[in-house]
Amino acid sequence: xxxxxxxxxxxxxxxxxxxxxxxxxxxxxxxxxxxxxxxxxxxxxxxxxxxxxxxxxxxxxxxxxxxxxxxxxxxxxxxxxxxxxxxxxxxxxxxxxxxxxxxxxxxxxxxxxxxxx
Numbered sequence: 001x002x003x004x005x006x007x008x009x010x011x012x013x014x015x016x017x018x019x020x021x022x023x024x025x026x027x028x029x030x031x032x033x034x035x036x037x038x039x040x041x042x043x044x045x046x047x048x049x050x051x052x053x054x055x056x057x058x059x060x061x062x063x064x065x066x067x068x069x070x071x072x073x074x075x076x077x078x079x080x081x082x083x084x085x086x087x088x089x090x091x092x093x094x095x096x097x098x099x100x101x102x103x104x105x106x107x108x109x110x111x112x113x114x115x116x117x
Contacts, residue, residue, distance in 0.1 A: 035061065039072075042080035044087050051084065 038061075041054040062069050072078075095114060099105040 035068075039077055039080065042084060044083060 038054045038057050041050050043051075046054075058072075062072075095109070099109045099114075
């Protein structure tokens with residue numbers, strides 16, 4: 001005799017497990033989409049806050065899923081980071097030239113947080 005909770009043959013358990021598996025696949029797809037979006041925001045034409053946010057999310061992601069670092073590297077994820085570093089390196093070179101041998105500029109740089117005293 002069947003109860004109100006479902007058939008006695010375990011059909012509900014199978015349905016529940018299939019639902020869980022489908023949810024996991026959806027979550028993985030959602031994670032892959034989110035990961036792709038984060039990597040796509042690592043461009044020099046993006047606003048600084050978007051780049052910083054994407055980097056912070058990637059840091060958290062790699063802490064949770066260290067195995068994904070290799071995937072990031074093999075899928076050419078380093079290229080956008082290198083492009084950002086090139087821009088930053090140029091900016092730092094200019095700033096360094098400005099404060100070099102100039103005490104007043106060095107003091108101003110310290111005041112705005114560019115350089116420690």
